[in-house]
Amino acid sequence: QSVLTQPPSVSAAPGQKVTISCSGSISNIGNDYVSWYQQLPGTAPKLLIYDNNKRPSGIPDRFSGSKSGTSATLGITGLQTGDEADYYCGTWDSSLSARVFGGGTKLTVL
Amino acid sequence: EVQLVESGGGLVQSGGSLRLSCAASEFTFSNYWMSWVRQAPGKGLEWVANIKQDGSEKYYVDSVKGRFTISRDNAKNSLYLQMNSLGAEDTAVYYCARPQRGYDYGDYDYWGQGTLVTVSS
Numbered sequence: 001q002s003v004l005t006q007p008p009s010v011s012a013a014p015g016q017k018v019t020i021s022c023s024g025s026i027s028n029i030g031n032d033y034v035s036w037y038q039q040l041p042g043t044a045p046k047l048l049i050y051d052n053n054k055r056p057s058g059i060p061d062r063f064s065g066s067k068s069g070t071s072a073t074l075g076i077t078g079l080q081t082g083d084e085a086d087y088y089c090g091t092w093d094s095s096l097s098a099r100v101f102g103g104g105t106k107l108t109v110l
Numbered sequence: 111e112v113q114l115v116e117s118g119g120g121l122v123q124s125g126g127s128l129r130l131s132c133a134a135s136e137f138t139f140s141n142y143w144m145s146w147v148r149q150a151p152g153k154g155l156e157w158v159a160n161i162k163q164d165g166s167e168k169y170y171v172d173s174v175k176g177r178f179t180i181s182r183d184n185a186k187n188s189l190y191l192q193m194n195s196l197g198a199e200d201t202a203v204y205y206c207a208r209p210q211r212g213y214d215y216g217d218y219d220y221w222g223q224g225t226l227v228t229v230s231s
Contacts, residue, residue: 002154035216037155044205044224045147045155050217056210088155090216098171099145099157099216 003028004089004102011108016079020105022072022089028100032092034072036065039086039104048087049074079109112137112220114206119225126196126229132189132206132222140164140184143214146191148202149224158204159191160214173199196229203227 005023012018022034034052037045047056049065052072064075072089089102118130132144145160159170159180168180179192189206203224210219 033215033217035218037218039155044221045218046221047210047217047219050210050215056217056219086154090155090157092216096172097169099160099169099214101155101157104154 002103003093003096003100004091006089006102006105008103009106009108011110012079013110014079014081017075017077018079018107020074020087020107022102024070024091026070027095028091028093029067029072030070031094034065034067034089034091036074037088037090039088045088081109083107084109112208114208114220114222116204116206116222116225119204119227121228121230122196124197124229124231127192127194128196128227130191130193130204130225134187134189134208139187142208142212144182144189145207145209145214145218146180146204147207148204150202161189193227198229198231201227201229
């Protein structure tokens with residue numbers, strides 16, 4: 001059972017928009033920055049969003065992040081088949097003194 | 111280009127030990143916190159441990175405390191994970207990861223290719 005809660009799966013059609021939620025508590029999301037990662041099958045995770053809403057260079061603006069209270073959201077617009085992957089949120093948990101990840105969300109582009 | 115290359119994984123019996131290494135190149139290793147993250151087969155990511163630039167601070171996930179030790183050798187640009195008392199629950203691909211700004215804000219922009227640890231009973 002992950003400290004951060006994500007929906008196991010989401011799906012949408014190509015060109016559409018999807019959001020992935022990440023729910024936590026005051027000791028983690030409510031108290032620190034959230035990062036988001038994309039993991040394609042058989043590869044290492046790739047940083048998509050850091051500091052709640054910033055994109056590393058090279059990440060298209062189709063990807064966005066937001067945070068409110070103890071929840072965070074990853075948004076992806078203009079869905080492409082290449083976006084099919086697992087997505088993870090992560091942050092620091094001050095109660096555990098450890099970094100925590102959500103359980104992951106599998107995105108299917110129908 | 112920044113490179114992180116893990117090694118040391120393999121098959122080990124339950125209760126055994128293993129030492130993972132991560133060789134870093136093309137960046138000033140001593141300026142960065144470093145982390146280990148693992149992923150059990152078919153499961154999600156689990157952060158394992160991190161270590162400060164000079165090794166003076168270390169943090170671990172509860173499930174490995176007392177069994178795993180993270181360390182580094184800045185002269186050799188290398189990160190290590192000593193794993194003792196291994197159990198089936200430790201079977202995973204282990205990644206080393208670098209935060210993009212030096213301090214560990216959880217923003218890991220470079221990851222190794224991973225090394226598989228399999229614990230057999």
